[in-house]
Amino acid sequence: MPALSALELLQRKRPPKSLGVVLLVGGEPLLRKEALAWITAQVFGPQADPQLVDTFDGSEATLEEVLDLWSTRGLFAAARVVVVREADSWIKQHRSALEKALAQPPDGSTLVLVADSEASSTRLYKLVEKVGLVVRCQGPTAARLPAWLSARAESRHGTPLEEEAAALLVERVGEDLALLDQELAKLAAACGSQGRITAEDVRRLVGSWRTQVVWELIDAALQGEAAQALDQLDQLLHSGQDVFGVLAPLAFVLRRMAAATEVFLHQLQQGGRPDLRAALTQAGEKRFVLETRAAQLRQLGRHRGRELMAWATEADAALKGYSQLPPRLVLERLLVRLSRAMRPR
DSSP, rough: OEEEEHHHHHHHOSSSSSOOOEEESSSOOHHHHHHHHHHHHHOOOOTTOOOGGEEEEEETTHHHHHHHHHTOOOOOSOOEEEEESSSSHHHHHHHHHHHHHTOOOOOEEEEEEESSOOOSHHHHHHHHHSSSEEOOOOOOGGGGHHHHHHHHHHHHHSSOOOOOHHHHHHHHHOOOOOHHHHHHHHHHHHHHGGSSSOOHHHHSSSSSSHHHHHHHHHHHHTTTTTHHHHHHHHHHTTTTTOOOHHHHHHHHHHHHHHHHHHHHHHHTTTTTTOOHHHHHHHHOOOOHHHHHHHHHHHHHHHHHHHHHHHHHHHHIIIIIIIISSSSHHHHHHHHHHHHHHGOOO
16 A cells, blocks of 8 residues: 555544554654554554553664564563664664565564655565555645644644634744644643634734744844844753754744745746745745845845755754754854854855
């Protein structure tokens, strides 16, 4: 069976086929967590004890112990789930032996391999599609996030989320699904009695001191005021703010500004009269921030505007473990790149 997205999987009440082996591919943490919980519930039942799951880290697990557990029934349960997290290198190291073992999964046990990536052209990927299930754990695109939030508000909390409220929530929080889900839960708890969540509720409740300082930091950074942005970063980190809580909304804005830059330059190449506000609108920016974002893009300049997407992606990967730099230094480097002092002469 072709791979399913995690979003498709979570809408199903029953597994589409055998769960002898499952490959979770993709780095979206919330979807990984929920897909794994869904699989566990299918095997053990909705009230399953998490301790029934045997979990290994790919950097420490041996092939023998994983396959031995997978092929052995549990002492206190009729089924068994064995999970190998961060399994990219582990899969590469044991690919041939895994392919042989996966060809005939044992009855009553589930092996879950959790990896950032696995090419659909590999024999292992195709084998899992044939005998088990491949689940792609990738979040919705930025354009689809408001719809995802609205659906989640209804399904998880039984509280409708107005369209404008969903868009504003993404604008304020960014694209990180875990952070969005956290804020949505707070909104549902606070507003459930009134029957729905409105844009005014988002303005009123998704505006803690930390959230406000994060957006002040973003504006300072994009205006080129690195010293001010670094001072605000220091305040946030000392208050306990998670680094992803800073990067997620900053990266959300940077990606939109990078898209606007490309639209602007395309208009210029076509010989037309480029309009920065129109380019920002086409990139998804809201009307009330157009003047601010246009001024910030002028400060950055075309060259750096085209680099914003790459910088945001690089910082995100670094914070997820693909760099040895301390998380704080990753954010500081990004803020300095946006400063007036770094503008090409």
